Amino acid sequence: MTMRFKGFIITTFLYLFYASASAQQTYPKITGYVGILHPIVTFGNDVPHYNFDGAYVVGMPTGINIWKSSRVGFSMEFVPTIRAIDGTSKMSNFLFHPGALFGLGHGFTLATRAAFETSGRYGFTPVLNKIVIKGKQCSMFMAVPVPARFGNDQAAAVGVGFQFGITF
Template identity: 55%
Template structure:
């Protein structure tokens, strides 16, 4: 997942503005029916700035999955970060190529975060992935 923009009451920042952040979510989806399921994601984040890079955060991301039809989906996730932040992440997704045992998708996560003595924030990102 590539964060695009982060907005809070103090400032607006974009990825590539002095640093590069990327997140590698992986998880398990359990579908209760064709329309609703449960998901748990773990998502380590890596930040490259100047001459260094490091894993700077681990996101624990449980949520509910809803199939909206025609390849569209919605995930409503809770968010717990090792950085001390917490919140919710609504995610809209679309399957762009379905194979026999997998699917390629694109998604737009829209995290809202609170806590850790920082102002509330909203961000948006772009995600591509494969599901099995």
């Protein structure tokens, strides 16, 4: 990576951070977020699989939202997943999660995301999100993702998770 390219990356990150922290009131509006994702249950061909049932899985979503208006936006989310089992842990998957955002009012947002995983799976994930603590510079949110996954010679699966985090 050249020094010029590294400078471009750092400048772009600082601009995005400043733009999101400056409490924009005009559109387009850029926001970012970080969170923790806990899958709860996954339904596939066989019996339901619950998190904590033999292994613990946690995701760490990070994303950028570009709002065109208070009602419509675009989001890019990146989610590394850690799996812990028998006293060891490793990054087990990486998810690229682009999608459309729909502001529903009263702090609710519906994210409709496509899903592309390094595990070879793909699908979509509707996410219902709610701002629970609104601040001037940042806010806290809770969300319920419902991932549907296909491919990689595995049965189709649908799950439910719980996510919380900070948007700025």
